Amino acid sequence: MISFEERISAVRHFNRFMTRQIGALREGLLHSPYSLTESRILFEIATNEDPAASNLTQELGLDAGYLSRILARFEEKGLIKKERSAKDARQRILKLTPEGEKAFSKLNERSYNEIADLLGKLSESEQQQLINAMKTVEGLISKNECLKFSGPYFLRQHEPGDMGWVVHKHGLLYSQEFGWDERFEALVSQIAADFIINYNPKRERCWIAEMNGEIVGSIFVVEGSEDTAKLRLLIVDPKARGMGLGSQLVEECINFSKQAGYKKLVLWTNSVLKEARHIYQKKGFQLVKEEKHHSFGHELVGETWELLL
Incomplete structure (x- = not known):
């Protein structure tokens, strides 16, 4: 059985491997002007129903100040806008502008194509092995809520x-x-x-x-x-x-x-x-x-x- 230190090294190695595979260290993710974090924020705004800015810190596990600065840049670039929630006037809902929808559409298409290319290099059985392994990793880690570091503000x-x-x-x-x-x-x-x-x-x-x-x-x-x-x-x-x-x-x-x-x-x-x-x-x-x-x-x-x- 490997030691605890060796297990830590193995997880870190896996992190580096996956980072290389998805291109997170490139200047722009998916050949875009946006970093991995920025792309994830755009994805959350685009795919969640009425996402509130105050909830994104917890959902994404981001530092509140860091998220605020990214959203401010998105507003300056005309990618997002803020609206009062129809359900709760105290909440501010984030929406993509037409320019933001165009940016997300490109990211979403490129992401789909890259994953399709990755899976296309594997056999049917290998693809199923990969999906099962990913579900196992997700299930084990999601049970540990302490991995969420951000505050809820x-x-x-x-x-x-x-x-x-x-x-x-x-x-x-x-x-x-x-x-x-x-x-x-x-x-x-x-x-x-x-x-x-x-x-x-x-x-x-x-x-x-x-x-x-x-x-x-x-x-x-x-x-x-x-x-x-x-x-x-x-x-x-x-x-x-x-x-x-x-x-x-x-x-x-x-x-x-x-x-x-x-x-x-x-x-x-x-x-x-x-x-x-x-x-x-x-x-x-x-x-x-x-x-x-x-x-x-x-x-x-x-x-x-x-x-x-």
């Missing part, structure tokens, strides 16, 4: 109506969890309004997190100066906590700030927000300033954190 950029949720959720949760009064809600409202009025898409960004068709989180990057970006308004609904969403949102801010050319990312928070402070520490932020203040009906300790990019 989806990240996207802000759209009309989102700022109302951001203001409402901040006002509600901070009142329930910390006893802060409506002056905090007024502050959040002002920050959100300033973001919309002065929005610079090359230098600023808002991420909205959805889960099961509902908004469950948000975070912002706004321009502070030529070299400094500000992280603002991180919030995660209690129903989505414990899934790594807060950490994912902060990571998106860090990556965007680097790509936008900022040299430093700063944020202001309060010492009572222990969960958020823990995320900032894990991401490498350093506490650089503390000051006592009376705000929102409480005596608080404000904190300034910085991350050099």
